[in-house]
Amino acid sequence: MATRALGPVRRSFAPWNDPTAVPLIRFDKVTKRFGGFTAVDDLTLDIHEREFFALLGPSGCGKTTLMRMLAGFEEPTEGRITLGGEDMAGRPPYRRPTNMMFQSYALFPHMTVEGNIAFGLKQDGMTKGEIASRVEEMLKLTRLESFAKRKPHQLSGGQRQRVALARSLAKKPKVLLLDEPLGALDKKLRQDTQFELMDIQVTLGLTFLIVTHDQEEAMTVADRVAVMDKGKLIQVATPGEIYEQPNSRYVADFIGDINIIEGRITGASGGRVTIGSAEAEAPLTVASEADLAKDTTAWIAVRPEKTRLSLDAPPAGTANALTGTIFDIAYLGDWTVYLVQLPGGKILRVSQANMTRTVERPISWDDKVHLWWAPEAGVLLSR
Secondary structure: OOOOOOHHHHHOOOHHHOOOOOOOEEEEEEEEEEOOEEEEEEEEEEEOOOOEEEEEOOOOOOHHHHHHHHHOOOOOOEEEEEEOOEEOOOOOHHHOOEEEEOOOOOOOOOOOHHHHHHHHHHHOOOOHHHHHHHHHHHHHHOOOHHHOOOOHHHOOHHHHHHHHHHHHHHOOOOEEEEEOOOOOOOHHHHHHHHHHHHHHHHHHOOEEEEEEOOHHHHHHHOOEEEEEEOOEEEEEEOHHHHHHOOOOHHHHHHOOOOEEEEEEEEEEEOOEEEEEOOOOOOOEEEEOOOOOOOOOEEEEEEOHHHOEEEOOOOOOOOOOOEEEEEEEEEEOOOEEEEEEEOOOOOEEEEEEEOOOOOOOOOOOOOOEEEEEOOHHHEEEEOO
């Protein structure tokens, strides 16, 4: 449970927009090869102090390899990694100001909760008094005070996850590395824990780096997200920018649901670009200042929730108006998702919030429908 509002803290935090800010972590032209396979390819990335940063991408994209190089479990084939201005080359994991929390939690089954938390502190030679004080602090932080004497098998999955987090934080690392930390939790518990992680990160003022393939998780917890593919950074931006302003079809398609319509540029003026597409009788319009030549292949990407759907035709002259047939329907409680098949066969997704419990004439299978979106709702993509 959050103990204070995070909004004012997170809203004002954006050191990546300050050209004078010095990053805490810097990957400088880093490449990692395993034999003939390139896991990370000439990657440059800055992460700032107190940032909650997410590496997001499909399996095999290089995100875990990048984290393991920062932790010291792998060495770069080329390039340099610095942390706090110090080159990490050749420095073993136990001499780096980082700590990693693994997906499996890796708790000692024969130790109690407080014993697990204290283990690393004992290895560092802290006094009994210092260890007791730090363990008490971590138990309180993670709300595990009443479970201190229990062993891992006596805990739920969420409680074991908090023990692993407390143990990782006990040594007060500069950077906490989280490798798919919530993957073993059910959806509801995972969502609750995401907010707990955010609160702990802000409270402690530490830098968190999370690796995940769960886009919703990355968008929830992170100040910035790096979308990766085949060892390269495709886009690094805030969650809002990633979602609303994807820089490519890959990012647009990877983050959330989206409809992508291909066409050719037919004109541009006044901050509007028109695209002729086989999917539409009239040219489609998108708000954009992009300078693309006429007849250039381009794509309009529009989110399902930004598309209007109705049994009735929109007013004459409405931009981006299409017609289709309801192909399938998914009722999700808060939202209903409609799959609309256009005359040419392409299927678009439209999401509508269920604002009322009943409607006079619900849209149903095989209905002929009209859909449209505002020019500002779409994004023009050139790659």
